[in-house]
Amino acid sequence: MTTPPPAVRVARLSKSYGAFDAVNDISFDIRAGETFALLGPNGAGKSSTIEILEGYRDRSEGDVTVLGEDPQHAGLDWKARIGIVLQSSGESGNATVIEQLRHFAGLYPNPRSVDEVLAAVGLEEKAKTRIHKLSGGQQRRVDVALGIIGRPELLFLDEPTTGFDPEARHQFWDLIRTLKSEGTTILLTTHNLDEAAELSDRAGIIVGGKLIDIGTIGELGGPAARIPVVRWLDADGAAQECRTETPARLVAQLARDLGGEPAELQIIRPSLEDIYLGLVRGHAAGTTSATESTEVLA
Amino acid sequence: MSATLTPQPQRPRLAQRRTTRHGMLTLGLARVGFEIKLYFRSTDTVFFTFLFPFIMLGIFTAAFSASGNIGTNPDGSGGISVGAYYLPGMLAAGMLLSGLQNLAIDIAGEKGDGTLKRLGGTPLSPLSYFIGKIGQVLVTGILQAVLLLVVARFVFDIALPTDPEKWLTFAWVFLLGVITCAFLGIALSALPRSGRSASAVVIPIVLVLQFISGVYLQFNQLPDWMQNVAGLFPLKWMAQGMRAVFLPDSFAVQEQNGAWELGMVALALLIWLVVGLVGSRLTFRWIRKDA
Numbered sequence: 001m002t003t004p005p006p007a008v009r010v011a012r013l014s015k016s017y018g019a020f021d022a023v024n025d026i027s028f029d030i031r032a033g034e035t036f037a038l039l040g041p042n043g044a045g046k047s048s049t050i051e052i053l054e055g056y057r058d059r060s061e062g063d064v065t066v067l068g069e070d071p072q073h074a075g076l077d078w079k080a081r082i083g084i085v086l087q088s089s090g091e092s093g094n095a096t097v098i099e100q101l102r103h104f105a106g107l108y109p110n111p112r113s114v115d116e117v118l119a120a121v122g123l124e125e126k127a128k129t130r131i132h133k134l135s136g137g138q139q140r141r142v143d144v145a146l147g148i149i150g151r152p153e154l155l156f157l158d159e160p161t162t163g164f165d166p167e168a169r170h171q172f173w174d175l176i177r178t179l180k181s182e183g184t185t186i187l188l189t190t191h192n193l194d195e196a197a198e199l200s201d202r203a204g205i206i207v208g209g210k211l212i213d214i215g216t217i218g219e220l221g222g223p224a225a226r227i228p229v230v231r232w233l234d235a236d237g238a239a240q241e242c243r244t245e246t247p248a249r250l251v252a253q254l255a256r257d258l259g260g261e262p263a264e265l266q267i268i269r270p271s272l273e274d275i276y277l278g279l280v281r282g283h284a285a286g287t288t289s290a291t292e293s294t295e296v297l298a
Numbered sequence: 299m300s301a302t303l304t305p306q307p308q309r310p311r312l313a314q315r316r317t318t319r320h321g322m323l324t325l326g327l328a329r330v331g332f333e334i335k336l337y338f339r340s341t342d343t344v345f346f347t348f349l350f351p352f353i354m355l356g357i358f359t360a361a362f363s364a365s366g367n368i369g370t371n372p373d374g375s376g377g378i379s380v381g382a383y384y385l386p387g388m389l390a391a392g393m394l395l396s397g398l399q400n401l402a403i404d405i406a407g408e409k410g411d412g413t414l415k416r417l418g419g420t421p422l423s424p425l426s427y428f429i430g431k432i433g434q435v436l437v438t439g440i441l442q443a444v445l446l447l448v449v450a451r452f453v454f455d456i457a458l459p460t461d462p463e464k465w466l467t468f469a470w471v472f473l474l475g476v477i478t479c480a481f482l483g484i485a486l487s488a489l490p491r492s493g494r495s496a497s498a499v500v501i502p503i504v505l506v507l508q509f510i511s512g513v514y515l516q517f518n519q520l521p522d523w524m525q526n527v528a529g530l531f532p533l534k535w536m537a538q539g540m541r542a543v544f545l546p547d548s549f550a551v552q553e554q555n556g557a558w559e560l561g562m563v564a565l566a567l568l569i570w571l572v573v574g575l576v577g578s579r580l581t582f583r584w585i586r587k588d589a
Contacts, residue, residue: 054419056585076421084419086412094339095332103332107325107420112303120303130339148303150420178303 007185013062022048024209035186037196040206083152093131108150136163193273221275232262329430351392381454386540387513396439397479402486410493418584435480471539481574488581518552535566
C-alpha cells in the first residue's frame with residue numbers, strides 16, 4: 001500500500017503585514033487522519049497560519065497545499081471538504097440553533113444529520129432557542145456544530161473550547177475522538193495544553209512567527225525537557241530540587257541519608273505545559289535581535 | 299456533547315453539482331427564505347425600513363389634513379389630498395429603504411460580526427448569497443408596497459389608479475428601482491469601516507436623498523439647483539415614476555420639464571443599476587483581507 005499524500009503541506013511559508021513578519025519561513029506536514037496542534041503565545045502567528053490554510057488570507061511566500069489544492073485558488077468543491085471553527089463568533093444570531101444548523105447543512109453536498117450534530121454538541125434542549133440568547137459557551141458549541149455539519153475531511157479548530165465549562169470540554173474531547181476515529185484530519189490551535197496533549201498526535205510550537213519545535217506530544221522539547229524533577233525539604237526545612245533520570249534511586253538515597261521519609265517529597269514528570277513554557281521562555285531568552293524579542297512579548 | 303455520529307457513508311458525487319448554475323440558484327433560493335425570516339426578526343429593520351414609510355405617510359396626512367387639497371383649480375374643483383400627493387414619494391422611499399438602506403446596513407453588519415467570514419468558509423457561492431439578498435429585498439419590498447397601497451386605499455381613503463397601463467408603469471418602475479437600490483446597497487456596504495458605524499454612514503445619505511428628491515418636500519417647490527442635484531441620483535427618478543402612476547396627469551406640468559419623462563426615468567435607473575452591479579462586483583469580499 002502506498003501512503004496517502006499529506007492532508008496539509010506547508011513549505012517555507014511566510015506572511016508579512018507591511019514590515020511585520022507574522023509568519024517567518026515555517027514548514028510542516030499534516031498526515032491524512034492525523035490530529036495536529038499548533039501551539040504558541042498570543043500574536044505568535046498561529047491564526048495567520050491557519051487563516052492562510054483556510055483560504056482566508058494570501059501568503060507572502062512559500063507553498064501551501066491543503067487537500068491537494070492551493071487554498072488561495074481553491075473553489076467551492078474544495079470548501080465543501082473542509083470545516084472551519086473560527087476563533088471568535090459574535091453574530092447577532094437571530095436564527096434559532098436548529099434553523100442555523102439546517103441552513104448550513106443545506107450548503108454542503110453530503111451533510112451530517114442535523115439531529116445527530118445537535119446531540120453531539122449537547123444542544124438538543126436549546127434547539128429552538130435563538131443563538132443570541134445562548135451563553136458564550138453554548139454559542140461556541142454552535143460554532144463547533146457548524147464546523148462539522150458538512151462532514152469535513154479536514155477540520156480547522158481555532159481555540160474551540162474557549163468559554164467551555166470542564167464538563168463541556170470533556171464532552172467536546174469525546175466528540176473530537178469520534179471524528180478522529182472516522183478518519184477526519186484535524187488542525188487545532190489551543191492555549192489549553194491539556195487539550196493539546198489529550199487530543200493531538202503531533203504538535204508544532206510557533207513563537208514570533210517561527211516554528212521552534214515540532215513532534216509527537218511525547219517528543220516535544222527533546223528528552224532533556226522530560227527528565228523528572230524530585231523535590232523535597234532537607235533537614236533544615238529548605239526546599240531542594242533535583243532533575244534526574246533515576247528518581248527512584250535518588251529517593252532511596254535521600255531516605256537513607258535522612259534516616260526516614262523526606263518531607264514534602266514529590267516526583268514530577270514535566271507536563272506538556274511545563275515543556276511548552278520551557279521552550280517558549282528559552283526561545284525568548286535565546287533571541288538576540290531586539291525585534292524578535294518584542295514579537296515574543298507582543 | 300455525546301459522541302454519537304453516524305460514520306461516513308460512501309463519498310458522494312453530489313459535490314460536483316455545487317458549482318453548476320443550477321446548484322447556485324437552488325442555494326440562492328434557500329438563502330432567500332432564510333434571509334426573509336431573519337429580516338422580520340430584526341426589530342430595527344422592521345421599524346426603520348419596513349414600517350417607516352407607513353409612519354411618514356400617517357404623519358403627513360395628519361399634519362397637513364387641515365391645509366386642504368393640493369393642486370386645486372382656481373374654481374375650487376380638482377386637486378388631491380395631501381395623503382394622495384405624498385403616496386408616490388412614500389412608495390419611492392420604501393424602495394430606497396428596502397433596497398439600499400436595508401442591504402447597506404445589513405451586509406456591513408454581517409461583515410462586522412463574522413457572518414460573512416463564516417459563510418466564506420462554506421461552499422456557498424457569492425452569487426447564491428447575492429440571490430438571497432436580492433430575493434429578500436424583492437419580497438419585503440413588494441410586501442411593503444402592497445401594504446402601503448392597501449393602507450392608502452382603506453385607511454387614508456386615497457383613490458388608486460384604475461387604468462391597467464398605469465399599473466404596468468408601476469410594475470416596471472418598482473422592479474427596476476428596487477433592484478437598482480438593492481445593488482447600490484450591496485456596493486455601499488463596503489463603505490462603513492465597521493458594522494457599528496454602518497447606520498451612521500448610511501442613514502444620512504438616505505435622509506438627504508429623501509429631502510432633495512421630492513419624498514418629504516414637494517419637488518416642484520425646491521430651487522432649480524437642488525432639483526438638478528437630485529436628478530443625478532436615482533431616488534428623484536423613482537419618485538417621478540411613481541408620481542406618473544399615482545398623480546392625475548394634470549400634475550405632469552409641475553415636473554421639471556413639464557412632463558412625466560418615463561423614458562428618462564428608465565434611462566437614469568438603468569445607469570444606476572449598472573453602477574450598482576459594477577460596484578457590488580468590485581467591492582464585495584467575504585472578509586477584509588488586510589494584505
